Amino acid sequence: MENKMDFDVAIIGGGPAGLAAAVYAARGGMKTVIFEKALVGGQITTTADVENYPGFEDNMSGFDIADKMRMQAEKFGTEIKQENIKSIKLDHLNKLVETDSNKYNVKSVILATGANPRKLGVQGEAKYTGRGVSYCATCDGALYRDKTVAVVGGGDSAVEEAIFLTKFAKKVYIIHRRDELRAVKLIRQRAFENDKIEIIWDSIVKEVKGGDFIEKVELYNKKTKEISELELDGIFIYVGIIPNNELVKSVVDLDEQGFILTDETMGTKIPGLYAAGDVVHKVLRQVVTAASDGATAAFSAEKWTEENKDKF
Amino acid sequence: MENKMDFDVAIIGGGPAGLAAAVYAARGGMKTVIFEKALVGGQITTTADVENYPGFEDNMSGFDIADKMRMQAEKFGTEIKQENIKSIKLDHLNKLVETDSNKYNVKSVILATGANPRKLGVQGEAKYTGRGVSYCATCDGALYRDKTVAVVGGGDSAVEEAIFLTKFAKKVYIIHRRDELRAVKLIRQRAFENDKIEIIWDSIVKEVKGGDFIEKVELYNKKTKEISELELDGIFIYVGIIPNNELVKSVVDLDEQGFILTDETMGTKIPGLYAAGDVVHKVLRQVVTAASDGATAAFSAEKWTEENKDKF
Numbered sequence: 001m002e003n004k005m006d007f008d009v010a011i012i013g014g015g016p017a018g019l020a021a022a023v024y025a026a027r028g029g030m031k032t033v034i035f036e037k038a039l040v041g042g043q044i045t046t047t048a049d050v051e052n053y054p055g056f057e058d059n060m061s062g063f064d065i066a067d068k069m070r071m072q073a074e075k076f077g078t079e080i081k082q083e084n085i086k087s088i089k090l091d092h093l094n095k096l097v098e099t100d101s102n103k104y105n106v107k108s109v110i111l112a113t114g115a116n117p118r119k120l121g122v123q124g125e126a127k128y129t130g131r132g133v134s135y136c137a138t139c140d141g142a143l144y145r146d147k148t149v150a151v152v153g154g155g156d157s158a159v160e161e162a163i164f165l166t167k168f169a170k171k172v173y174i175i176h177r178r179d180e181l182r183a184v185k186l187i188r189q190r191a192f193e194n195d196k197i198e199i200i201w202d203s204i205v206k207e208v209k210g211g212d213f214i215e216k217v218e219l220y221n222k223k224t225k226e227i228s229e230l231e232l233d234g235i236f237i238y239v240g241i242i243p244n245n246e247l248v249k250s251v252v253d254l255d256e257q258g259f260i261l262t263d264e265t266m267g268t269k270i271p272g273l274y275a276a277g278d279v280v281h282k283v284l285r286q287v288v289t290a291a292s293d294g295a296t297a298a299f300s301a302e303k304w305t306e307e308n309k310d311k312f
Numbered sequence: 313m314e315n316k317m318d319f320d321v322a323i324i325g326g327g328p329a330g331l332a333a334a335v336y337a338a339r340g341g342m343k344t345v346i347f348e349k350a351l352v353g354g355q356i357t358t359t360a361d362v363e364n365y366p367g368f369e370d371n372m373s374g375f376d377i378a379d380k381m382r383m384q385a386e387k388f389g390t391e392i393k394q395e396n397i398k399s400i401k402l403d404h405l406n407k408l409v410e411t412d413s414n415k416y417n418v419k420s421v422i423l424a425t426g427a428n429p430r431k432l433g434v435q436g437e438a439k440y441t442g443r444g445v446s447y448c449a450t451c452d453g454a455l456y457r458d459k460t461v462a463v464v465g466g467g468d469s470a471v472e473e474a475i476f477l478t479k480f481a482k483k484v485y486i487i488h489r490r491d492e493l494r495a496v497k498l499i500r501q502r503a504f505e506n507d508k509i510e511i512i513w514d515s516i517v518k519e520v521k522g523g524d525f526i527e528k529v530e531l532y533n534k535k536t537k538e539i540s541e542l543e544l545d546g547i548f549i550y551v552g553i554i555p556n557n558e559l560v561k562s563v564v565d566l567d568e569q570g571f572i573l574t575d576e577t578m579g580t581k582i583p584g585l586y587a588a589g590d591v592v593h594k595v596l597r598q599v600v601t602a603a604s605d606g607a608t609a610a611f612s613a614e615k616w617t618e619e620n621k622d623k624f
Contacts, residue, residue, distance in 0.1 A: 020366040027364055028476070029476075052336060052607075053367065054381050055367065055377050055380050069369070072364075138340070141340075142339050142388075160615065164341075190619070282576060283578075283611065283612065291367075295596060296594075306476070307502070
């Protein structure tokens with residue numbers, strides 16, 4: 001009683017998680033499609049040098065790493081469709097992916113739609129991204145040895161990353177719009193005790209300025225109404241991260257910030273729906289953790305479709 | 313009240329999990345050491361072609377992938393010590409790693425000691441490993457398109473992987489020493505229904521034979537006492553996997569098979585002790601999942617040592 005199925009697995013999102021899922025799914029004998037509305041590669045394509053993806057001991061651009069993963073996925077037969085998904089129907093054995101131009105019946109779905117750091121939305125921010133503006137201290141902190149940097153934000157992540165950055169930078173400002181940090185006491189205390197950290201209270205970044213690279217930011221003090229400039233070699237923006245969960249947020253379990261909760265198979269509570277990469281709840285969002293999620297999700301999707309083979 | 317600490321983190325094991333942990337730990341500013349008693353690289357070094365590590369679209373040998381990870385870890389300052397660990401003392405803030413020749417005080421430990429597939433222990437098995445004898449269908453199954461292969465074993469993994477192999481191979485034997493499969497009913501049923509699968513009951517492999525590559529195995533039927541030969545292009549051995557948990561098995565939580573149970577930070581119930589790679593409980597044991605574990609463990613160890621900075 002096999003229905004007409006267009007694909008064994010539809011992977012939504014063509015970043016490292018989706019591409020790694022495709023490598024495993026396609027190589028594992030599944031008819032595999034990736035839907036990516038923009039450029040294949042995801043967020044990582046904007047990173048000039050990726051120093052920490054294990055196995056690339058010569059730095060490689062994020063674009064090149066993603067491109068290699070794309071070639072690898074295609075080598076095993078993955079189709080890549082540049083179509084925007086309008087909706088996914090996730091009935092147990094009749095999943096339907098609807099794009100702006102087509103409909104596809106698929107057996108299983110891997111959601112790898114990623115997440116985006118919340119932007120400040122100020123002038124110069126986009127221009128200097130990758131040239132002094134960063135959203136990831138784990139990725140870029142080591143590039144700022146003996147430099148002066150700032151972190152924008154006051155939550156746990158912002159303050160933890162500021163402390164982390166003191167291992168490299170000679171001076172770390174925390175620019176915070178309020179007069180107290182939201183971070184938990186232990187972390188706050190660490191920041192206060194750290195000689196390299198200076199907190200600039202009640203202030204917001206109005207503009208990022210520089211030449212080819214960032215040189216300074218313009219600050220506005222909300223209490224005194226004063227405008228000032230701060231010279232910097234880099235600025236790390238930690239004002240939140242937004243998971244791209246729109247397609248499934250009403251049907252899966254989410255954590256407080258909206259990241260998808262998965263079990264150890266990368267499965268969700270919907271049978272045959274898996275999630276992988278930055279969109280899922282986890283400790284560390286990096287290319288290697290995304291790729292690992294994708295591989296596990298594909299492995300699990302393959303087992304699930306095989307177990308339910310007769311029912312499609 | 314800082315004691316003399318030799319390293320911020322000691323990583324036990326130099327396979328992909330340990331090497332990736334070192335890349336993240338050393339790049340994250342930790343004084344990092346890897347202890348590896350044998351060759352750096354671990355199990356993967358015996359794999360001729362790794363097709364599915366995301367980002368290497370041209371096949372690369374396991375040895376070369378591991379070697380690139382080693383160079384990357386060393387680039388960021390990791391020390392690699394070829395010393396055999398005798399014991400680890402895991403007191404909260406006074407961890408002591410004792411090797412055959414030295415003692416080291418360390419703040420945190422990442423256990424990445426791996427696991428080994430249980431061998432049959434028969435003649436020809438070692439000689440043909442990587443030349444027709446495999447312990448991983450996910451890794452090598454795709455290389456056996458339209459070939460004849462066998463799986464040895466009768467548990468869930470053995471039978472699941474036999475079913476998986478029917479996607480590629482034209483014929484899959486299951487060689488099992490008993491007269492019934494241990495695998496759960498659903499999986500057993502799938503195997504019985506699959507036309508490509510033939511089960512050889514009550515039989516054990518006595519020898520693996522061939523030229524440069526495997527050609528056949530000698531079988532012994534325990535009931536009839538008959539000896540026979542079976543022509544094959546490949547054989548997958550699924551008779552168990554043994555986690556290398558000796559150093560910590562009395563102090564951490566283990567699953568039924570002896571794999572270490574970790575939380576999402578890759579932490580164990582001992583503060584400052586993390587585990588990563590094949591030695592931990594998880595769904596899929598691959599280079600990419602090991603590397604991901606290692607990165608997460610290093611990230612978590614860095615946060616933990618920073619939080620406890622004053623106490624060392």
